[in-house]
Amino acid sequence: MTLARDTSFAYAVGRIRALETRLLDRSKLERMIDAASADEAIKILAETDYGSAVAELAAVHDFEEILQREMALTLAELEKMSPQKDLIALMRLRYDVLNLKILLKAKYLQVKAELLLPLGTVPLSTLQAMVDEERFRDLPGPLRSALDRIMEEFPLTRDPQMIDLALDRVLFEQLMAEAARLQSPFLKGLFARQIDLINLKTFIRVKRMERDRDFFKKAVLPGGRLPLDRLISLFDEPLDALHGQLSRTDYATLIEEGVRGWMEKGSSALLEKLADDYITTYLQRGKRSAFGPEPLIGYLWAKEIEVKNIRLILVGKINKLSADAIRERLRDVYL
Amino acid sequence: MEIRVNPTRMELNRLKKRLSMARRGHKLLKDKQDELIRQFILLVRKNKELRERIEQELAGAFAEFLLARAVMPLEVLEEALMYPTRDFALSVHKQNIMSVYVPRFSWQEKTAEQGDAGIYPYGFVDTSAELDISIETLSGIMPELLELAQLEKAVELLAAEIEKTRRRVNALEHVLIPKIEETIRYIAMKLDENERGALTRLMKIKDVVRAKT
Numbered sequence: 141m142t143l144a145r146d147t148s149f150a151y152a153v154g155r156i157r158a159l160e161t162r163l164l165d166r167s168k169l170e171r172m173i174d175a176a177s178a179d180e181a182i183k184i185l186a187e188t189d190y191g192s193a194v195a196e197l198a199a200v201h202d203f204e205e206i207l208q209r210e211m212a213l214t215l216a217e218l219e220k221m222s223p224q225k226d227l228i229a230l231m232r233l234r235y236d237v238l239n240l241k242i243l244l245k246a247k248y249l250q251v252k253a254e255l256l257l258p259l260g261t262v263p264l265s266t267l268q269a270m271v272d273e274e275r276f277r278d279l280p281g282p283l284r285s286a287l288d289r290i291m292e293e294f295p296l297t298r299d300p301q302m303i304d305l306a307l308d309r310v311l312f313e314q315l316m317a318e319a320a321r322l323q324s325p326f327l328k329g330l331f332a333r334q335i336d337l338i339n340l341k342t343f344i345r346v347k348r349m350e351r352d353r354d355f356f357k358k359a360v361l362p363g364g365r366l367p368l369d370r371l372i373s374l375f376d377e378p379l380d381a382l383h384g385q386l387s388r389t390d391y392a393t394l395i396e397e398g399v400r401g402w403m404e405k406g407s408s409a410l411l412e413k414l415a416d417d418y419i420t421t422y423l424q425r426g427k428r429s430a431f432g433p434e435p436l437i438g439y440l441w442a443k444e445i446e447v448k449n450i451r452l453i454l455v456g457k458i459n460k461l462s463a464d465a466i467r468e469r470l471r472d473v474y475l
Numbered sequence: 476m477e478i479r480v481n482p483t484r485m486e487l488n489r490l491k492k493r494l495s496m497a498r499r500g501h502k503l504l505k506d507k508q509d510e511l512i513r514q515f516i517l518l519v520r521k522n523k524e525l526r527e528r529i530e531q532e533l534a535g536a537f538a539e540f541l542l543a544r545a546v547m548p549l550e551v552l553e554e555a556l557m558y559p560t561r562d563f564a565l566s567v568h569k570q571n572i573m574s575v576y577v578p579r580f581s582w583q584e585k586t587a588e589q590g591d592a593g594i595y596p597y598g599f600v601d602t603s604a605e606l607d608i609s610i611e612t613l614s615g616i617m618p619e620l621l622e623l624a625q626l627e628k629a630v631e632l633l634a635a636e637i638e639k640t641r642r643r644v645n646a647l648e649h650v651l652i653p654k655i656e657e658t659i660r661y662i663a664m665k666l667d668e669n670e671r672g673a674l675t676r677l678m679k680i681k682d683v684v685r686a687k688t
Binding site for chain 1: 525541542544545546548549551553554555557559560593595596597598599600601603604605607608611656
């Protein structure tokens, strides 16, 4: 089956056009940043679409509930309007993977898993049962074999990082495979770009952790637009070589500014912001398409960024972070 | 406020012995107290220095952690940190400072049984690099924190011991020694009195005897 390139998305795209207007714009976020306290910021949030959720909020500190609910609502709504359900299921896959990571670690720690995100494709109780019984038959093939491998290897190494690395890798392999199955160059482009950005961040992070090339090989994700062997061969060279090598790609400015900011301020904030903004820009290009899944995926990303921004502002406000520190990390909005 | 005793010569000797004992004890305790205070001041200085440094470092680490928290959903952060790669084996020995037993920690950081697990127990996809930085700082602070715990406990134990010694010194200096001295004076006076009484009696008897002859 391929992604329909016809009018079947027309209704959904129309709905999205209406929903997009209700996304928080930059000025609302700015007002929240300038609010005197977390309570004030929440009040500004209450004037928006989040109003009803805010009204039920017991304390400012429980704001994560609002954000989680908003993501759940957004995903459910997209699922309802999308003519192709598996498109949204694909976007939910990362939550399944996150929940699996939590469940697996909880299993090995012999504690009860808490704080699961009910946003995945598989109900939490089913996932819990799968992990309890170590039977992953109902999951997609690559995920199942990755889980079987973890089940075999973890008791030997007891290295929790391995769980994350293996599952992250299989998640993106699965995403790329699905994008190919749906024959959607747009989705493929999106995931490949996400992989590239994660790889670039991983590159610098692993370097800063002073781990060796073999470890980087394990941490890096295949399937991106940048050839893997080039990244790996660059690993032993100084960091400056990286943006020299990337100067011909469209990651050039992002890497140059982001890495410079990182080296000067010792904080990855700028690079991470620029990476998210890069994806936003990529998705904005597909925003005006009237007959495809692009606006849906774009809207979902816009919501994710919005939730990220709200979380950033509220955590910042609750903990009295300076407005500059918040603004520095604020992602561009999709509008 | 003297001690109630029979004013006898034997008692006097006993008390004199007690007094010299009390004086010797007082001097010893006073020396002990001085030395304790010297040690205490050394430790307190070290403690203050270490504490200030750690507090500064911790404040920095918390600020970094906060930033990591601000850019990651709660669930992702929890997932990243729920399974630590490091185990800490801490054993406690005793060290004798002026007969105060203060704890001495020795510790060993154990990594996962096999493999090359770093201090970072999470993957790279959903986590922010700001988390790396705060984990790195916190992991660096850990030995210092243990050092501080050890110092603070030593200071606390020493302070209690100084307090106890001070009480003893004071009790000796202001209560026991004056009391004994008082009693000694009392017995001496009583004995003198008795002697004078006996003397007068003898003189009187002598007069009587002389008058008869």
